[in-house]
Amino acid sequence: MFEKEPGRTAGLMHSAGQRAPRQPSIKDIARLAHVSHPTVSRALHNSPLVRPETAEKIRRIAAETGYRASAVARGLVTRQTRTVGLVVTTVSDPFAAEVACGVEQTANDYGYAVFLADSNADPKRERSVVQELAERRVDGIIVTSSRVGALYLPLLKQLNVPIVLVNDQFPGAFVHSVMIANRAGSRAVMKHLIGLGHKRIAYIGDRNGYQSDVERLASYKQALAEAGIEFDAKLAVKGNGGTATAIKAMNGLLDLDRQPTAVCCYNDMTALGAMRAIHARGLRIPADISVTGFDDLFFSGYLDPPLTTVHQPMRRMGEIAMENLFKLMSGEQSVAQAEVKAKLIVRGSTGKAKTARGLTPKSRRR
Amino acid sequence: MFEKEPGRTAGLMHSAGQRAPRQPSIKDIARLAHVSHPTVSRALHNSPLVRPETAEKIRRIAAETGYRASAVARGLVTRQTRTVGLVVTTVSDPFAAEVACGVEQTANDYGYAVFLADSNADPKRERSVVQELAERRVDGIIVTSSRVGALYLPLLKQLNVPIVLVNDQFPGAFVHSVMIANRAGSRAVMKHLIGLGHKRIAYIGDRNGYQSDVERLASYKQALAEAGIEFDAKLAVKGNGGTATAIKAMNGLLDLDRQPTAVCCYNDMTALGAMRAIHARGLRIPADISVTGFDDLFFSGYLDPPLTTVHQPMRRMGEIAMENLFKLMSGEQSVAQAEVKAKLIVRGSTGKAKTARGLTPKSRRR
DNA sequence: AATGGGGTCGCACAGGTGTGCAATAAGGAG
DNA sequence: CTCCTTATTGCACACCTGTGCGACCCCATT
Structure with a gap:
């Protein structure tokens, strides 16, 4: 029938309106090799049950034909x-x-x-x-x-x-x-910040109840306690792991009567937003405020300044x-x-704490 | 046989060493509904060939059993x-x-x-x-x-x-x-830079022969020509779309006798690296050098300064x-x-051109 | 009452692959 | 020469689903 039709368009419209011509099946290979299809199956699986020469011939034909066993058919019988x-x-x-x-x-x-x-x-x-x-x-x-x-x-x-x-x-x-290792990672960050003399350290977290946030926040608090720094609830705020929310959260922190000298962010995306908010106010990092992240995403080392963060081998x-x-x-x-281990990567976004404006820690104690 | 074995461990080790118990098949549903499996198939496909009450019953049983037809078996017969x-x-x-x-x-x-x-x-x-x-x-x-x-x-x-x-x-x-639209995008960037008075504009591209690079570079040259700016081969360098290489390329440009006042980067990743290199030398963006990207990746608007780039609706x-x-x-x-259209997003990384050091364009002409 | 038609349903098969088992042939031992 | 063992191969079936076609029933029409 098709041969009656003149022209050469027919050869090109293989998939027009109907399915493409089916791929060669194991039976096609079997026919070409003059064997049964189980033999082909065995040959292609390098089974010792088939004569080497036969197997070789089958493999050759399969290669020439470009035959590839259907994973879907195999999946059906294998149940995997x-x-x-x-x-x-x-x-x-x-x-x-x-x-x-x-x-x-x-x-x-x-x-x-x-x-x-x-x-x-x-x-x-x-x-x-x-x-x-x-x-x-x-x-x-x-x-x-x-x-x-x-x-x-x-x-x-x-x-x-x-x-x-x-x-x-x-x-x-x-x-x-x-x-x-959320706890160890967060702890390392806090030790680092405290070691730089920071006492007013803020934390921008994730939504409530997320395990990562719970653990990182816990380490934050613990590190403060160990350093004898009182926990200030106003400094621990919620974010959602994204940049936009981080900006709002950071702005809130900057609006505080007594700004933090460092911000410990839940992750790098949050830090990205926080840094933007800080820069937008004309403040310098880390001269005015230190910032830390968590994850060590690909861009973190290229920010200005490069972000101090916790490397996560994602x-x-x-x-x-x-x-x-x-x-x-x-x-x-x-x-x-x-x-897996969390490794602190110290870069340029953290520096020595700026002394609180007009107030020394001692004078505040009184 | 199994009932002879005491203890309740048997019930838990369903997948220990062997396959998990098979999912319910269409025949299981058929048996439960007291019909043949083709009827089940038709009922689940809302075929009009099955009596509404029968279909309803089958669908109910299927739902209760949590039955889901195997896509692999279906794929085998459907050939899709x-x-x-x-x-x-x-x-x-x-x-x-x-x-x-x-x-x-x-x-x-x-x-x-x-x-x-x-x-x-x-x-x-x-x-x-x-x-x-x-x-x-x-x-x-x-x-x-x-x-x-x-x-x-x-x-x-x-x-x-x-x-x-x-x-x-x-x-x-x-x-x-x-x-x-590579050409339109690149052209918009160049018009923007030229409009800001830039005359020494560098280009950090991708590897040789990549279509995007070819087209963007072509528009770069064309825009220069239209503005009457002579093309300087030393200002058009190759990168590979990544940050590390971009840093090297940018450093090369900064080592030039006459530094460019603007850098048009192949993409945002390249721009990220270029900005890092510029900042590392203590230069300011855009005061000393303007930088542009291409793609508008999620981080671009959060950099310091935010990156002027071409938005690509990825x-x-x-x-x-x-x-x-x-x-x-x-x-x-x-x-x-x-x-798809390419849209220029002007942010803070581009600004008016700094006049060339000690040389006015005119004096150079001589 | 016979015929026809529409509504429901099951039978049988196909789709491509893997595998247990039987069948056949070849070769060696007795 | 006969029997047994081993090597090689094919037969038949299973995996699960979709669909063409025939079978059956019921009801209306002539």
Whole structure:
């Protein structure tokens, strides 16, 4: 029929209106090699059950044809899709992006593919993407810095699939996780600031109840106490991990009767906003105010001044999460929760404390 | 047999050593509803061929069981996996991350899942991830700012799958793409700088041969020509789109006998590095040197000073790419290449030109 | 009452791959 | 020469879902 039609357009419209011509299947290879399809399957898996010459011939034909076994058919019979789902609030977040990078690399090394499930911090979408992963029959799931996690955690459990969390904000919900040493990191920052003579140190945190914030704030308070500095509730404010909110929070701190001489920020994004607010008022960093962050995102070392912060091995954390997920998927139940070290990186945004305006610490005591 | 074993550990070790208990299948639902499995299939697809009450009953049972049809089995029979592959050099790159965000959102809206294929700019891995996508039988592919693209482009074509490129660096290889208006964007930047009186304007580009760089550099030259400013080859240097290289490049420019009064950077990452280099020498922006970027990444407005740059609607570009891919997948061959507008965002990093040291433009002419 | 038609439902098969088991052939031991 | 062992290969089935087609029932029409 087709041959009756003149012209050469027919050859180009392969996918116009209908499906593309199907990929070569294992049976096609079998026919070309004059064997049965199970033999092809075995040959391609380097099974010792097939005669070397036959196997060689089959492999050659497969290579020439560009044949690649369908992972979906294999998944159906194997009951393993060799896929994992990566749930993030948004890949726009540099932290999530770095973790994703590590996860993807490691998964790829093991022959696994990763489904990117971006919830965009929308609870409705959050549920839908997880449902989607369930339908896709992923072998495992990694969730990074889940914020609205509580909403769909039961749903995740129902999936009956291994799950590893990265910097979970709701600890206890799952057994397996990779966490940064929040306390040690925050403590190192505070020691550093106190060592520079700061006594009025502010803290811009995340939303209430987030585990990272809880732990970092706790270390902040503890460090103050150990240094004999009284905790001032007005200096510990809430942010949301973003720049815009950080600006508002910082402005609030600058409006205080007695401005802080240092600001300890929940993360680098918050520090970015805080620095902007400080500069906008014509104040200098660190001459007037020192600023610290947490995460050590790619831009932090390039700010003016470069940001003193806590380095978080985000990519490595993604790798560890994936490695642990593999152990889980292969049946190991013994995988514990991993904690990675937090390392203080001192740069230019911190300096010696400016003495309080007109008031020495002593005179204030009276 | 199992009942002979005492203790309650057996119930917990579902995945220890062997596979998890299989998910309920369509046949399980059929048995519970006392119908055949095709009826279940039809009921769940809201087919009019099944009696309303029967359908209702089936849907109820399915909901109670938490049944979700296996996308892999469906994919096998349908020959459509409802998945797309997203190839990026690295999601660590904020540009790629934003595009990924747009792609994922749109795909999700259509019930598609996206495989994240991160090549990490490694040619070997680049090939392997694409091979992987082929095995997975993705319905379509999106490639962002492909750099080593030429290496595996033939491989992509062989897949016989619709492909959409975002900011392709090797135009002509594929028909369908989404591009930023490089020329218009770069031109707007140059007009802005020239309008501020700058005459010695440097350009820090990307590697040789990348389309974005070629076009932006061309507009740079053209704008100079139109303003009657002679092109100085020493002022147009190469970078690689990253901060570290940008610092070196900027230092080279600052070492020149006659420093530029403005630097037009290929992108924001480059500008980030350039600003660092300038600040490191104690020079002021824009008092001593104006700096411009391209992309308008999330941090650009928060730098000190905030960066004048060209806004690129990255997320929207991801959405458009995905929308066009859908059209392609549904058989439309008419999808043209899309070009999105580039918008100049003037911030604080650009200002009036400092007069050249000891030399007026006129005296130089002589 | 016979016929026809529409509404419901199940049978059977396809889609591509992996694997247990049987079948066949070849070769060696008795 | 016969029997047994080993090497090699094919048959048949399973995995789970979607769909064409036939079967059946019920009701209205002639």
